[in-house]
Amino acid sequence: MECFREIFTGVLMKFLVDMALSPRTVDFLKNKGYNAIRVNEIFEGRGVDDKKIYAYARENNYCIITADLDFGELLAFSQSKSPSTIILRLEDPRIPNVNSILIDSLPKISQAIKDGSIIVIEDNKIRIRELPI
Numbered sequence: 001m002e003c004f005r006e007i008f009t010g011v012l013m014k015f016l017v018d019m020a021l022s023p024r025t026v027d028f029l030k031n032k033g034y035n036a037i038r039v040n041e042i043f044e045g046r047g048v049d050d051k052k053i054y055a056y057a058r059e060n061n062y063c064i065i066t067a068d069l070d071f072g073e074l075l076a077f078s079q080s081k082s083p084s085t086i087i088l089r090l091e092d093p094r095i096p097n098v099n100s101i102l103i104d105s106l107p108k109i110s111q112a113i114k115d116g117s118i119i120v121i122e123d124n125k126i127r128i129r130e131l132p133i
Contacts, residue, residue: 117130
C-alpha cells in the first residue's frame with residue numbers, strides 16, 4: 001500500500017539513505033510518510049562500495065540521499081538518467097537541522113526526483129541538474 005505522501009505528490013518516491021546520514025533521519029522520513037531505507041538495511045558490514053549502492057538504487061528505483069560527493073562522480077561517469085541523487089551540503093550536520101531542511105525541500109524537488117536529477121541541497125539554496133550530466 002502506498003503511503004499518503006506518495007499518493008499526494010503523484011510520485012512514488014523511494015529513498016535509499018547513505019550511511020553518512022543518521023538512522024534517525026530514515027525514521028523521520030518514514031514518520032512523515034516517505035518510503036525510506038538506510039544502506040545498512042540492505043548491505044551487511046561497513047564501508048559498502050558506492051558503486052554497489054548506486055547500482056542497487058538504479059535497479060530498484062530508489063533516490064539516493066547522501067552527504068557524499070562521490071555519487072555525483074558516479075552519475076557523471078555513467079551518463080545515466082537514474083538514480084536521482086540528493087546531496088546534502090549543510091553547514092550544520094546535526095540531525096534536527098538535516099531533517100528540517102530535508103522535509104522542507106522534498107516537496108519542492110519531487111518533480112526533479114521523478115525526472116532524474118542530481119540535487120544539491122545547501123543551507124539556503126537548492127541546485128538541480130537534470131540527468132545525465
